[in-house]
Amino acid sequence: MNKQLLLENIRGVLMRLEETIIFALMERAQFCVNAPVYEPGRFGAATGGESLLGYLLRETEQIHARMRRYTSPDEHPFFPAVLPEPILPALRFDESPLSGPAINHNQLLRKLYETEIIPCLCRPGDDAQYGSCAVTDVACLQVLSRRIHYGMFVAESKFRETPESFRETIRAGDTAELLRLITHPEIEERVLKRVELKARTYGRDFDGRAGQDRIQADAVVEIYRRWVMPLTKEIEVEYLLRHPR
């Protein structure tokens, strides 16, 4: 089997991503909610009708596309319609390990991020640090996108391990049963425990600073439980439903 699809390797990538996700969230949590960052058109014509975050995200993707970011099978743009060609020569990837459909749930991720994850993570209010704040938002969205779309690799891998257990359910289009098949509560609990441990460790106060704006490890765990893991599984299910079997 393609080594990108070994469940063990996939879990290794997801574990390493936890650290990047937690730290990105901690950086964002230094700022308030800052609602104006997410208001479309708030900063006039220069952002092309987008919010400040949308503008920064689109411009960042333009540059990263030139660095061939979106030629990698595990990267998914938020603005796929307007990407320039890479200036780097193409990397030779192995034949795509995914035999199912390409799925891009970034619109949904962005909406949930702006309306639910940010209020869960950040102090309410406005500190006027819109630029710095949006820079940390881009880092959060990029790594969260990478994490949830890994669901395609997870699903392909699970399918190939025991195709027989999936075929009938896929044929019947039974979403609820597919969700049950791919869900392993004991693994999910282990992930949440580990995320909590990491978040508590990184959020530890080394400096004896009182009133420091530290992320609550609880918020990070909550974000994993309520959005990161469900979105990943949603992508797994959708991927399997449209899998060629």
Next chain:
Amino acid sequence: MNKQLLLENIRGVLMRLEETIIFALMERAQFCVNAPVYEPGRFGAATGGESLLGYLLRETEQIHARMRRYTSPDEHPFFPAVLPEPILPALRFDESPLSGPAINHNQLLRKLYETEIIPCLCRPGDDAQYGSCAVTDVACLQVLSRRIHYGMFVAESKFRETPESFRETIRAGDTAELLRLITHPEIEERVLKRVELKARTYGRDFDGRAGQDRIQADAVVEIYRRWVMPLTKEIEVEYLLRHPR
């Protein structure tokens, strides 16, 4: 005194930056040295004669300038000559707390980063992940630049605390004596101990992964000792030498 100049506040900022610096370095350390990333012109005309890193850094600064990043007194661009105007309305900063000269040591920082810090931090060799690698380089350089240029705030603050102790030395242009005046070995040792503790904590293996590419806490401490702290002090001294007294 302007609250940006209270040594206590400055130390708080520098402590929080430690975490961002350590994590940025850890992210970079996932990749090999990747020499082609730093070779001017290596990727042809599209990079305008720059290295891949130079190209990504310049393009990133273009976007961040539009988000008014470089209107903040603690941000310093690597490509100051080509920055566009901000699209965000100007923030009203308090009157600049710095009465000395503006110093920009980013050229030197970039050179030391590429030729000394990267080989100290990363495994030798080439993993072809140039784009991802350069993205982490930009994060490292931006936060290292912010850290070392904080030396201006540190110097201004030390000067205002005891101006008499500096005036004569500044008048005499005595660089060595200025360096001695601003150096507090016991504080430096405390910073290094804390950086080591943080680096060991963040680099901890939570997952029982063998062969994981973890940064050595030692490399981070070394980077602080050999480059971060000396560059900060170099900026302090240069700032004081040209201080209006």
